[in-house]
Amino acid sequence: MRVLAAMSGGVDSAVAAALAVDAGHDVTGVHLALSPDRQTLRSGARGCCSVEDAHDARRVADELGIPFYVWDLAERFTQAVVEDFVAEYAAGRTPNPCLRCNEKIKFSAVLDRAQALGFGAVVTGHHARLADGELRRSVDAAKDQSYVLAVLTADQLAGAVFPLGSMTKQRVREIAAERGFAVATKADSHDICFIPDGDTRGFLARRLGEQPGPVVDAATGATVGEHSGAYGFTVGQRRGLGVAVGDSRPRYVLGIEPVSRTVTIGTADLAGVGEVRTAPPTWTGPVPALPFRAEVQLRAHGTPVPCEVTAGEDGGLRLVLDSRQRGVAPGQSAVLYAPDARRGDLVLGQGTVLAADRAA
Amino acid sequence: MSSPEAVYLDHAATTPLLPAVLAAMTEQMGRVGNASSLHASGRTARRVAEQSRERLAEALGARPSEVLFTGGGTESDNLAVKGLFWARRDADSRRRRIVVSPAEHHAVLDSVEWLAKHDGADVTWLPVEPTGRVTPEALRAALGDGEDVALASVMWANNEIGTVSDIAALAEVTHAVDVLLHTDAVQAIGQVPVDFAASGVDALTMTGHKLGGPMGAGVLLLRREAECTPLLHGGGQERDVRSGTLDVAAIVGLQVATTAAVATREERADRLAALRDRLVAGVMAQVPDAQLNGAPLDDVIGGADPIGGPGRLPGNAHLSFPGAEGDALLMLLDARGVECSTGSACSAGVARPSHVLLAVGADPDRARSSLRFTLGHTSTDADVDALLAVIGPVVERARRAGMGRR
Numbered sequence: 001m002r003v004l005a006a007m008s009g010g011v012d013s014a015v016a017a018a019l020a021v022d023a024g025h026d027v028t029g030v031h032l033a034l035s036p037d038r039q040t041l042r043s044g045a046r047g048c049c050s051v052e053d054a055h056d057a058r059r060v061a062d063e064l065g066i067p068f069y070v071w072d073l074a075e076r077f078t079q080a081v082v083e084d085f086v087a088e089y090a091a092g093r094t095p096n097p098c099l100r101c102n103e104k105i106k107f108s109a110v111l112d113r114a115q116a117l118g119f120g121a122v123v124t125g126h127h128a129r130l131a132d133g134e135l136r137r138s139v140d141a142a143k144d145q146s147y148v149l150a151v152l153t154a155d156q157l158a159g160a161v162f163p164l165g166s167m168t169k170q171r172v173r174e175i176a177a178e179r180g181f182a183v184a185t186k187a188d189s190h191d192i193c194f195i196p197d198g199d200t201r202g203f204l205a206r207r208l209g210e211q212p213g214p215v216v217d218a219a220t221g222a223t224v225g226e227h228s229g230a231y232g233f234t235v236g237q238r239r240g241l242g243v244a245v246g247d248s249r250p251r252y253v254l255g256i257e258p259v260s261r262t263v264t265i266g267t268a269d270l271a272g273v274g275e276v277r278t279a280p281p282t283w284t285g286p287v288p289a290l291p292f293r294a295e296v297q298l299r300a301h302g303t304p305v306p307c308e309v310t311a312g313e314d315g316g317l318r319l320v321l322d323s324r325q326r327g328v329a330p331g332q333s334a335v336l337y338a339p340d341a342r343r344g345d346l347v348l349g350q351g352t353v354l355a356a357d358r359a360a
Numbered sequence: 361m362s363s364p365e366a367v368y369l370d371h372a373a374t375t376p377l378l379p380a381v382l383a384a385m386t387e388q389m390g391r392v393g394n395a396s397s398l399h400a401s402g403r404t405a406r407r408v409a410e411q412s413r414e415r416l417a418e419a420l421g422a423r424p425s426e427v428l429f430t431g432g433g434t435e436s437d438n439l440a441v442k443g444l445f446w447a448r449r450d451a452d453s454r455r456r457r458i459v460v461s462p463a464e465h466h467a468v469l470d471s472v473e474w475l476a477k478h479d480g481a482d483v484t485w486l487p488v489e490p491t492g493r494v495t496p497e498a499l500r501a502a503l504g505d506g507e508d509v510a511l512a513s514v515m516w517a518n519n520e521i522g523t524v525s526d527i528a529a530l531a532e533v534t535h536a537v538d539v540l541l542h543t544d545a546v547q548a549i550g551q552v553p554v555d556f557a558a559s560g561v562d563a564l565t566m567t568g569h570k571l572g573g574p575m576g577a578g579v580l581l582l583r584r585e586a587e588c589t590p591l592l593h594g595g596g597q598e599r600d601v602r603s604g605t606l607d608v609a610a611i612v613g614l615q616v617a618t619t620a621a622v623a624t625r626e627e628r629a630d631r632l633a634a635l636r637d638r639l640v641a642g643v644m645a646q647v648p649d650a651q652l653n654g655a656p657l658d659d660v661i662g663g664a665d666p667i668g669g670p671g672r673l674p675g676n677a678h679l680s681f682p683g684a685e686g687d688a689l690l691m692l693l694d695a696r697g698v699e700c701s702t703g704s705a706c707s708a709g710v711a712r713p714s715h716v717l718l719a720v721g722a723d724p725d726r727a728r729s730s731l732r733f734t735l736g737h738t739s740t741d742a743d744v745d746a747l748l749a750v751i752g753p754v755v756e757r758a759r760r761a762g763m764g765r766r
Contacts, residue, residue, distance in 0.1 A: 033710045069687065069690075069691055070711070072687075072710045072711065113761050117761045118692075
């Protein structure tokens with residue numbers, strides 16, 4: 001099959017491209033240039049589209065003897081991912097930009113263009129298993145990226161190849177080293193690629209400006225402090241609240257109200273939620289009949305919790321959790337899994353969290 | 361990936377080394393000797409370098425002392441723009457304006473912009489015609505009385521769209537107001553008549569690898585009276601304007617290539633122009649809405665040989681394919697073994713709308729949808745046939761993929 005390997009310049013996508021070549025595919029490498037202003041990222045070694053990363057990707061492609069191109073998706077990325085990220089925070093929600101990038105860029109703009117140009121699929125270095133149209137967790141639980149892929153539909157998954165799902169990150173690095181790739185020891189990227197210094201609050205402050213508002217204690221309704229922007233907070237957040245309440249019990253962010261810019265905080269007993277409402281879901285395969293039992297993961301790297309999946313309002317879902325969870329933030333994705341220890345938990349689909357309640 | 365069976369239609373990027381060049385360079389590389397040394401080995405090396413200088417001067421209508429060897433076209437452009445600016449300004453502090461065409465190569469543009477940003481230069485951008493040409497009238501108007509101008513720079517032939525300037529007419533204008541003219545003739549030599557003395561320009565950039573010589577070897581022709589401040593300081597090998605041990609093997613290769621390219625120019629130009637015309641006609645027959653960029657194929661510029669000649673490089677076909685993206689076209693052609701170019705790319709390799717096409721008034725979509733095909737000394741009818749066999753379906757497929765950014 002003619003396939004397009006998306007090559008970020010990191011070790012995962014380098015090995016994924018190499019494995020696609022080994023599998024006998026006719027592979028063409030593409031580096032996605034996503035920043036509209038490459039110069040600002042030149043100093044940040046972890047910018048996803050820095051000149052160095054394009055160079056690293058090209059070096060691997062040359063070693064593999066495959067054609068290599070750079071596709072400029074800066075406009076699409078800025079609009080679909082960066083602006084969405086800013087707007088979501090401005091609305092008091094906590095978005096996941098990697099998920100949005102997979103949904104709108106890698107497996108939409110790039111896949112569409114690849115297919116129009118005659119490629120059968122897009123190969124990426126994501127850590128997730130994909131076989132027979134079934135998306136499952138990686139064997140490497142610590143590196144599993146199925147959460148940020150759960151938004152993909154069956155059509156999108158049909159055009160995707162993830163060669164790394166059945167190996168550990170350590171094995172990926174070993175393969176890279178065996179092949180003499182210079183990126184074998186390159187550091188993992190943890191940051192949001194368009195915020196290379198890792199300072200999300202600073203980035204949002206530059207974009208949204210100072211937006212002071214009150215911090216309110218849920219138990220008393222009293223204003224206990226001031227903040228300079230509600231976008232600096234995430235539901236479930238414990239550290240860095242910048243307020244002192246009488247007793248020494250830890251406080252958590254319970255809610256963010258964007259219009260009045262009110263950040264509500266409360267003690268742990270108020271922070272747990274038992275019921276989650278989502279936007280209309282997307283499914284990776286056949287639409288399951290409601291209600292059903294599943295495990296739900298409520299944020300990247302979160303611990304899955306058993307739940308009952310039932311019909312909600314306006315086409316959304318109502319998830320009744322078996323045990324209360326903290327840190328369920330509107331804007332995050334509620335990803336549903338069918339547990340399977342042998343073959344890897346199966347991703348069923350996801351819905352964006354709209355609200356969470358203590359009830360249930 | 362270039363392969364032996366690839367159809368190579370990118371001679372303006374670089375063109376295959378001539379066998380005679382390889383032989384001359386191999387012979388020289390087998391000898392020891394620094395051309396600056398006083399002993400016999402040094403004298404032998406110097407003799408080869410100086411003989412090359414004389415033969416190059418002869419081929420280009422210059423005096424041997426006007427030939428400065430450099431590391432290539434980019435260095436020659438940097439040396440001319442910065443060196444002439446500094447020398448003229450230092451002699452007369454009012455002279456800090458640079459008059460330049462916006463369709464120049466980045467080696468000129470970025471040098472000018474660096475001087476503007478870091479060294480107080482004022483830049484006057486020349487208007488260009490839709491063909492990319494600068495008219496003598498426009499240059500005259502931009503120069504004014506010329507008293508505040510350090511230099512003017514207009515390329516002899518454009519590397520993207522192949523438009524040839526009427527350089528002699530432009531030099532006449534600059535000289536009337538005592539302004540020095542630099543021209544980047546990297547693409548012109550061996551393609552159109554180039555005579556340094558007859559042209560009247562003060563400084564001329566050339567490089568070896570565009571005409572069958574080695575990469576990393578170039579020349580700045582610099583009129584004897586022109587003062588030029590060095591970029592590279594050291595042994596002062598080249599008239600104290602450029603230092604560095606002479607790469608004698610590269611120099612002899614550059615000379616053999618240039619002499620051959622100039623000697624065979626007319627015959628080759630006629631052959632390539634006919635081939636190019638067939639390429640354009642063939643593409644237009646399959647893609648009727650394709651647009652030719654630059655000057656008409658049969659364009660001529662004023663004056664008789666050695667000054668006049670074709671108004672468009674004989675091997676250049678630059679076309680826009682509305683609704684298709686240059687990137688996609690290039691990739692699809694590459695996958696079918698046909699190698700060409702989209703024009704400029706940034707350091708990360710991102711295709712940018714060509715500054716040349718934008719300068720001649722094309723909208724960004726047209727600029728992004730263009731491909732450059734350039735023919736050279738090894739081009740054959742079979743190369744053109746191979747392109748024509750695939751271009752129709754390739755354009756159709758690229759159009760289905762659309763303009764990727766939308």
